[in-house]
Amino acid sequence: MNHAQISVVLLSILLFFSCNSELKRDKIEPNKSPNQYITVLGIAQDAGFPHIDCDKDCCKAFYDGSENKKLVSSLGLVDLLNKKKWLFDATPDITQQVQDLKTNHLDNGKVIDGIFLTHTHIGHYSGLMYLGFEALGGNNIPTYAMPRMKTYLENNGPWSQLLTFNNIELRGLQNDSTINLNNQLRVTPILVPHRDEFSETVGYKIEGNNKSALFIPDIDKWHVWKKDIIEEVKKVDYAFLDASFFRDGEIDRDMSKIPHPFTTETTSLFENEEVETKNKIYFIHFNHSNPTLKDSHPLKDSIQNLGFHFAKEGDIFAL
Numbered sequence: 001m002n003h004a005q006i007s008v009v010l011l012s013i014l015l016f017f018s019c020n021s022e023l024k025r026d027k028i029e030p031n032k033s034p035n036q037y038i039t040v041l042g043i044a045q046d047a048g049f050p051h052i053d054c055d056k057d058c059c060k061a062f063y064d065g066s067e068n069k070k071l072v073s074s075l076g077l078v079d080l081l082n083k084k085k086w087l088f089d090a091t092p093d094i095t096q097q098v099q100d101l102k103t104n105h106l107d108n109g110k111v112i113d114g115i116f117l118t119h120t121h122i123g124h125y126s127g128l129m130y131l132g133f134e135a136l137g138g139n140n141i142p143t144y145a146m147p148r149m150k151t152y153l154e155n156n157g158p159w160s161q162l163l164t165f166n167n168i169e170l171r172g173l174q175n176d177s178t179i180n181l182n183n184q185l186r187v188t189p190i191l192v193p194h195r196d197e198f199s200e201t202v203g204y205k206i207e208g209n210n211k212s213a214l215f216i217p218d219i220d221k222w223h224v225w226k227k228d229i230i231e232e233v234k235k236v237d238y239a240f241l242d243a244s245f246f247r248d249g250e251i252d253r254d255m256s257k258i259p260h261p262f263t264t265e266t267t268s269l270f271e272n273e274e275v276e277t278k279n280k281i282y283f284i285h286f287n288h289s290n291p292t293l294k295d296s297h298p299l300k301d302s303i304q305n306l307g308f309h310f311a312k313e314g315d316i317f318a319l
């Protein structure tokens with residue numbers, strides 16, 4: 001083997017280990033986890049995967065055993081230092097997601113130390129029902145909500161019964177006003193435009209002493225937001241962004257009435273940004289029709305080859 005061939009082999013080896021260390025940078029095994037971190041508890045759109053009454057190939061893949069069930073989009077915030085854990089959104093899969101936190105991350109004797117709600121679409125708050133009289137019978141579980149959402153829960157059943165029976169304790173939030181969970185962890189709600197039928201919609205900035213994350217599982221379109229998503233991504237270390245649909249025409253409905261940033265729109269928007277910026281993005285909140293919901297798909301590979309990532313249940317991101 002000549003010197004040129006040896007150089008090529010060595011370069012290939014270095015690239016292999018460099019790429020793999022990048023991919024595994026923040027995906028830490030729970031028993032080797034940092035003191036404070038975010039974990040992905042679900043990645044699917046509100047109705048989950050498989051989808052109700054879906055006989056298409058996308059859902060058949062689950063029923064024939066070739067694709068795994070996907071839980072509804074949610075993040076867990078775990079603080080091993082202070083023995084606390086929080087949920088971002090109360091999904092229809094809250095039972096399994098709370099158990100995941102308890103079994104794989106932290107059992108501190110509480111079902112959860114707090115829940116941060118984004119809005120009143122079914123996948124983001126309906127899990128609160130499992131905290132009520134017919135199920136857990138929770139005891140003043142701190143539940144953080146923006147003004148319209150707080151009023152909605154207070155004045156509409158069955159949610160108001162959670163307050164009557166002291167199952168949850170509503171704590172008000174204000175746009176861009178930071179909640180200090182302790183000396184190390186901070187959470188800030190950020191208003192985003194969405195179909196706000198019953199409440200406003202927020203994303204969250206989650207900050208630790210070393211790193212920070214942006215969580216926006218639902219938004220109409222990036223260009224109608226008052227903030228610049230590119231600049232917002234550059235301010236954080238991880239950005240979990242709405243990827244409900246891959247592209248226009250994906251479902252047999254008027255998609256203009258259910259606006260979300262198509263994955264292709266987001267990748268085009270970041271096309272000229274540095275790879276370092278693209279690496280911060282972890283797509284989440286996939287509709288059952290989105291091919292990148294699957295564990296493996298060529299379209300997913302092509303997006304990852306551009307530098308973007310896809311959130312996976314069980315991933316851990318140090319703060």
